[in-house]
Amino acid sequence: MFTESWQSVGPSLDECIKCNICTAYCPVAAVTDRFPGPKYAGPQAQRFRENGQPHAPDRSVDYCSGCRVCNEVCPTGVKIAELNARARAQMVAEQGIPLRNRLLGRNELLGKLGSLAPRLANLGLHNHVSRVMAEKVVGIAREAPLPRFSEEGTFGSWMKRTAGERLRSDRKVVYFHGCATMYYEPFVGKATVVVLEHLGYEVIVPPQNCCGLPLLSNGEFGAARRYHEGNLHKLVPYAQQGYEIVGSSTSCTLTLKEEAPELLDMFDEESEELKLAVWDVFEWLRERYRQGELPTDFKPLPMVLPYHPPCQYRAHRVGRPAAELLALIPGLDVRVSTARCCGIAGTYGYKREKYQIGMDVGAELFEFVREQGREVRMTACDSETCRWQLEHGTGLPSRHPIEVLAAAYGLYDLERREPRGV
Amino acid sequence: MTRRLQTEILVIGGGATGVGIAWDAALRGFDVILVEKRDLTHGTTGRYHGLLHSGGRYVVKDPQSARECIAENRILRRTHPHCIEDTGGFFVVTPEDEGEYPDRFVQACAETGVPCEEIALREAFRREPLLNRRISRVFEVPDGAADSFLATHVTAQAARQAGARILTYHEVTGLLLRGPEGAREVVGARVEDLAGGETLEIHATMTINATGAWAGQIARMAGLTVEVIPGKGVMVAMNHRLVNTVINRCKMPADGDILVPIHTVSVIGTTDVRVPDPEHYGIEPWEVALMLAEGDKLVPGLSRARAVRAWAGVRPLYQEGYTGASREATRQFTLLDHARRDGVQGLLTIIGGKWTTFRLMAEKTVDKACEYLGTRQPCQTATTQVPGAEQGHYWLGHRLHEVEEHELHGDLVCECELVTRAMLENAVYRNPTLTLDDLRRDLRLGMGPCQGGFCTYRAVGILHEMRERAGEAGGEVDRSDWEVAYMQSPAHNRSLPPPSSLPLALSSPNLLLRDFLQERWKGVRPILWGRQLKQEMLDSLIYLSLMNVDHLPDAGLTSPMTAFYEQDAGDVGETEAGV
Ligand SMILES: Cc1cc2nc3c(=O)[nH]c(=O)nc-3n(C[C@H](O)[C@H](O)[C@H](O)COP(=O)(O)OP(=O)(O)OC[C@H]3O[C@@H](n4cnc5c(N)ncnc54)[C@H](O)[C@@H]3O)c2cc1C
Ligand code: SF4
Numbered sequence A: 001m002f003t004e005s006w007q008s009v010g011p012s013l014d015e016c017i018k019c020n021i022c023t024a025y026c027p028v029a030a031v032t033d034r035f036p037g038p039k040y041a042g043p044q045a046q047r048f049r050e051n052g053q054p055h056a057p058d059r060s061v062d063y064c065s066g067c068r069v070c071n072e073v074c075p076t077g078v079k080i081a082e083l084n085a086r087a088r089a090q091m092v093a094e095q096g097i098p099l100r101n102r103l104l105g106r107n108e109l110l111g112k113l114g115s116l117a118p119r120l121a122n123l124g125l126h127n128h129v130s131r132v133m134a135e136k137v138v139g140i141a142r143e144a145p146l147p148r149f150s151e152e153g154t155f156g157s158w159m160k161r162t163a164g165e166r167l168r169s170d171r172k173v174v175y176f177h178g179c180a181t182m183y184y185e186p187f188v189g190k191a192t193v194v195v196l197e198h199l200g201y202e203v204i205v206p207p208q209n210c211c212g213l214p215l216l217s218n219g220e221f222g223a224a225r226r227y228h229e230g231n232l233h234k235l236v237p238y239a240q241q242g243y244e245i246v247g248s249s250t251s252c253t254l255t256l257k258e259e260a261p262e263l264l265d266m267f268d269e270e271s272e273e274l275k276l277a278v279w280d281v282f283e284w285l286r287e288r289y290r291q292g293e294l295p296t297d298f299k300p301l302p303m304v305l306p307y308h309p310p311c312q313y314r315a316h317r318v319g320r321p322a323a324e325l326l327a328l329i330p331g332l333d334v335r336v337s338t339a340r341c342c343g344i345a346g347t348y349g350y351k352r353e354k355y356q357i358g359m360d361v362g363a364e365l366f367e368f369v370r371e372q373g374r375e376v377r378m379t380a381c382d383s384e385t386c387r388w389q390l391e392h393g394t395g396l397p398s399r400h401p402i403e404v405l406a407a408a409y410g411l412y413d414l415e416r417r418e419p420r421g422v
Numbered sequence B: 001m002t003r004r005l006q007t008e009i010l011v012i013g014g015g016a017t018g019v020g021i022a023w024d025a026a027l028r029g030f031d032v033i034l035v036e037k038r039d040l041t042h043g044t045t046g047r048y049h050g051l052l053h054s055g056g057r058y059v060v061k062d063p064q065s066a067r068e069c070i071a072e073n074r075i076l077r078r079t080h081p082h083c084i085e086d087t088g089g090f091f092v093v094t095p096e097d098e099g100e101y102p103d104r105f106v107q108a109c110a111e112t113g114v115p116c117e118e119i120a121l122r123e124a125f126r127r128e129p130l131l132n133r134r135i136s137r138v139f140e141v142p143d144g145a146a147d148s149f150l151a152t153h154v155t156a157q158a159a160r161q162a163g164a165r166i167l168t169y170h171e172v173t174g175l176l177l178r179g180p181e182g183a184r185e186v187v188g189a190r191v192e193d194l195a196g197g198e199t200l201e202i203h204a205t206m207t208i209n210a211t212g213a214w215a216g217q218i219a220r221m222a223g224l225t226v227e228v229i230p231g232k233g234v235m236v237a238m239n240h241r242l243v244n245t246v247i248n249r250c251k252m253p254a255d256g257d258i259l260v261p262i263h264t265v266s267v268i269g270t271t272d273v274r275v276p277d278p279e280h281y282g283i284e285p286w287e288v289a290l291m292l293a294e295g296d297k298l299v300p301g302l303s304r305a306r307a308v309r310a311w312a313g314v315r316p317l318y319q320e321g322y323t324g325a326s327r328e329a330t331r332q333f334t335l336l337d338h339a340r341r342d343g344v345q346g347l348l349t350i351i352g353g354k355w356t357t358f359r360l361m362a363e364k365t366v367d368k369a370c371e372y373l374g375t376r377q378p379c380q381t382a383t384t385q386v387p388g389a390e391q392g393h394y395w396l397g398h399r400l401h402e403v404e405e406h407e408l409h410g411d412l413v414c415e416c417e418l419v420t421r422a423m424l425e426n427a428v429y430r431n432p433t434l435t436l437d438d439l440r441r442d443l444r445l446g447m448g449p450c451q452g453g454f455c456t457y458r459a460v461g462i463l464h465e466m467r468e469r470a471g472e473a474g475g476e477v478d479r480s481d482w483e484v485a486y487m488q489s490p491a492h493n494r495s496l497p498p499p500s501s502l503p504l505a506l507s508s509p510n511l512l513l514r515d516f517l518q519e520r521w522k523g524v525r526p527i528l529w530g531r532q533l534k535q536e537m538l539d540s541l542i543y544l545s546l547m548n549v550d551h552l553p554d555a556g557l558t559s560p561m562t563a564f565y566e567q568d569a570g571d572v573g574e575t576e577a578g579v
């Protein structure tokens, strides 16, 4: 797989001036010798890859976590993380996909299955014996922070159940919840909905499917393309009617905006329309704030809150909107981490051979949290897998900033993770 | 003191042709010495386009050349497989090339035996996604990409193994003549050893002038006139492989009509302009602009991609009595038997041809020599594999794959072209090395996007260290166990103990540094804009500001190459524009 069009990531390798800044910053290269770093794996190795070689020449690129620290620091704009993702896709196309990566790539399917009998699924998955088995047979690290299926029903079932209580309004916004909210953490969706409604918006939750990111990061480009096409089909009509589409998962929104079109070379009009309509929820809320439309009837929330802006924000190029809005909450002492990455990077840290690397990468963040003092009760991060990793690495609960915001509006119980009065 | 050597055959010129002759003659049992004034492939062989011709280019215009090319193409794929990448080639009909040529081309391919198959456009675009979508027809031929540095080195190694002596940095300054006017005989040559500073007299029964574009200068030393048409061709290397198949325009051969993917770059070329001197010529802005504009017709947008370097080579074209435009001169080769032509015994001149036909040229030349020296054995080069052939064709990912398999990432000196420390040490200790440019030809050091920006100081640092350690352990490096054929292989090179004596290259690493920076600069200057300009800014900060290389010790020293590098490609006087 090489460059298919001049717009795509391939040609960006020409921008590299070999300065090594990316390698100096890459959190993975810093903790393991197995990964030679972004410059080597990206713009350099790319010159040795082509269509129809006897086999993919390199393997170490598989150790890139996709955190995009490199993209952020590169002074010339090389799309390093994307080059790496594509190289991995070529390896996958040749070598076939290990069962594990197929599983990890199919978050949505797993969610659907697990939600049929969530208690049983959790019991079955989250016990020592099956985790050892999972490590041996499919290579999912036994210690890795796998999520639990929601035992209170999916986000979809909550929306149905509470349909009568939902706000009706002329101002409408479309919500993209993503798989994790649907099956594992419906409370994030609930918090999002109550906040959006608090602003006076009616929340439309159209049918949607997985954004395809887990497939992209495991190199299954064909299947990812089908997912993205599915979302175009389902969501573009809303974009065309002028609705904005907000998402509470920074990685899903990034995929819809940029990753899918770029990696899959989909530069058609529909992808473009979708891209322009999609917002990260805090990016969108900050815009409301700037327009003077954000209610600021916050109740004090006296606590120290270490907050980790997830890696995907780098690629969104929107700054740190959640940190900006959380700072408005009286009493809340937000400590923004400068750690490069939590180490989980989507499904990276789940893999047996990468679990320790993920933990070593995350050490910087865990240390940061510890340094904030003993009174810290919880942390916050916008991205689900990062929260799970944070919890695993610090032993403290972690929340989505939208939950914190909802709590500050008095709409949400931050301990029980339930909207109040529902 | 003049040292005297004796041999049967003296070959002058260490390009593909000369080295091929040394190999052929040694295999036939002759005693052979080859002298080359610089490093092997310093001449046109090291500055060519990289195309293993299928013959397709010549089928209409020069059917004899086409037949030679396809025959030699098949042979070289067997004898030198590891020097060749089997890219395949397309002849494409762009909107400008329509008309009757494509059909004549197909017909002529059939007549000359060049395999040619029209393929579906869909298939062509699938294989080469960046190809101009307005191309209307595509023909596939067995072109390939060939590494002339490696091929020449391994052929020289094969010649050495057969007993030949190969002397680099040995310049012929005069021919040894005997006999009166009218019954003159060439009996060898006077040779300057540029590195050792000594003068040699090499006495030979037969002297073979294989100096390509310089052939006229050697002939003149015997009072003979050989009118070489020096046809300069400019090439521009783009930073990565825009295509993975050789792309030719399906039309009468002209400027800028071939794009060759070779190693990590794709090279668009060439022009054809007569120049007065094979060693000193410039690269004109119009030539670079023309290459990029023509390149856009094959791969739209090529001109906006990153160019890393431009260089030129000089075609050794020869046609007895010809004075026309160099593009029109024949691509066939000519063997001049000066005994017959001029009544001067003991001298043959072989000239013209292509890299692809070097083996055939060598065979014909040695056949002729046998007429004078007596035949010992028939030519064996068509069926003899050179060292390293067991590796099979090389492929683009070959080096990266080896670095990965053996986890050599930490040992890279040149990160762009994947040269490890051990590769560098082996080449320095075991190959006669006088400049870093020699190492570049051996290893591809400094040939990537940063054009030596990061590897030059690393390589020189290592040379300084090797110099410090030379003589320390006193281990004599065994030159014989070095497989030249594997010199480009990261996996096959292992770090060496320090040598007992100081190899040439180590006498002044600082001089090598200055020379190499100058040499790299020469090829970057003609394409100095955009990304490569950014790169050069960074490189100049590293060397001029951070390292202050203008004020290093040994500032007064010069090497045999210093003057050549310092002459700036952009500054050389106007050349006569081609037709
Ligand atoms: C721009 C260009 C592109 C080309 N592209 C291709 C291609 O794609 N495919 C292909 O098949 N062919 C190609 N050719 C043709 C091919 O490169 C040449 O035909 C071939 O390399 C000639 O080799 P040679 O050994 O005859 O000459 P050279 O390689 O020039 O060798 C002559 C050697 O003689 C040495 N010498 C000169 N004077 C002395 C002296 N006094 N004492 C000792 N040594 C001396 C020189 O230093 C030089 O190394 C190209 C040619 C040019 C110019
Ligand atoms: S994406 Fe992250 S892990 Fe991958 S190369 Fe870039 S900085 Fe390193």
Ligand code: SF4
Pocket: A015, A016, A017, A018, A019, A020, A021, A022, A023, A038, A039, A042, A043, A073, A074, A075, A076, A077, A078, A080
């Ligand atoms: S930071 Fe960018 S320009 Fe510098 S080495 Fe990395 S990819 Fe190349």
